[in-house]
Amino acid sequence: MKKTIRIGTRDSELAMWQANTVKQALEKLGYQTELVPVKSQGDLVLDKPLYEFGITGIFTKTLDVAMLTNTIDIAVHSMKDVPTALPKGIVEAAVLKRAHTQDILVHKGTDFLNTEGIIATGSLRRKAQWLHKYPNHEVVDLRGNVNTRMQKLEDNEWNGAIFAAAGLERINLKPESYSDLKWMIPAPAQGAMLVVAKEEDEFCRKALSALNHEESEICVHIEREFLRTLEGGCTAPIGALAVIEGDNIHFKGALFSLDGSKKIGTEKTIPVTENEGFGKACAEEVLAAGGAELMKEIKKLINTKG
Incomplete structure (x- = not known):
């Protein structure tokens, strides 16, 4: 077990929390690890909706390249950000036990719900479901990591913004003024963390297999x-x-x-x-x-x- 497993991650607070969770789990099993933070294009360009990049996996692509060029050994992702087809040579190595799957509305009071309001989200899925339920509302684009989005909500006249509960809970950012959106269907694999490795890397794949949670894996794959x-x-x-x-x-x-x-x-x-x-x-x-x-x-x- 002398090899040090280099763990690639985006450098946002949430991504670092996820990578550290994997780091601690591997170290508990006796493996040596090291974190390698990498900035993705999705983090750098904040003035365009994600779909305008014309590719899926904008947050995972940089880490894929880092893995294939041997800068890192494994990468930790929010599984909902990962394209359903992985690049050649990269495989799923572990799906960790899933957290909260629900979306929540962080708001400044809910009086607006039955009248007119402005809600912020960068997700087409959340926007469409919100407008399906509240067709009189306006939905504005909101980009950036969780901390940036919370700050933007604070700084603007919006009534609320939609977040994944798991992300806010993981870094203790869930405020008191929120509502559970039990009616909103989450993104596929929301609340799940995925660790990928190179297909040829038996050492890392074996190490990560011990972290896999079968029930979560079955659900996210469906x-x-x-x-x-x-x-x-x-x-x-x-x-x-x-x-x-x-x-x-x-x-x-x-x-x-x-x-x-x-x-x-x-x-x-x-x-x-x-x-x-x-x-x-x-x-x-x-x-x-x-x-x-x-x-x-x-x-x-x-x-x-x-």
Whole structure:
């Protein structure tokens, strides 16, 4: 165990928290580790919505390059940021036990909900679902890491902003004035952390296999299969959540139009033992119910904006 495992991470507070969690877990198993912070293009360019970059995985690409050029050995990601197809030579090595999956609204009072209001988010999924429920509201773009977004909410006249509960909880930023958005379907793999390694690196893959949480892995793979089959990536308003309850898996997924006016969803329960291909089957049901046409519309609109 003499090799030092170099852990690549973005340098935001949340990303560093995630990387340190993996570092501590590996060191507890007797491995030597070192953190290597890397800035991504997604962190550097804050004045463009993510979909305008024209690629998925804007936050993971820099770390992929660092791994393939042997600057780092493994990389830690928020799994919802990771494209469903990994680069050649890089594989999933561990899905850690999932945290809170829910979105929350951080607000300055909720009197506005039944009238007019301004909500901030950089996510097409959150924007579409918010407008689906509150069509009279305005949704403005909000970019940056969690700390930056919280500060922007403070500095602007917005009524609220939408965050993943897990991110705020991990770095103790969850304020008192928030509401749980139980009706909002989270991003596929929200609340889960993924560690990737090089396919050829047996040492790191073996080390990380001890950190894998099987229940979380099953659920996020169903959600990501749903996303991949719908051809979502970061560029379409798609929500998906799989939860294991006893011997069953309950799944809820939906595709929305960009303006939130249309929703095509599905909800199903199957035995855990039958999870193979479940995400794909759910997505195919959505595509057959009008989702294929809606995806074409979404891509057309995004390409026009780009």
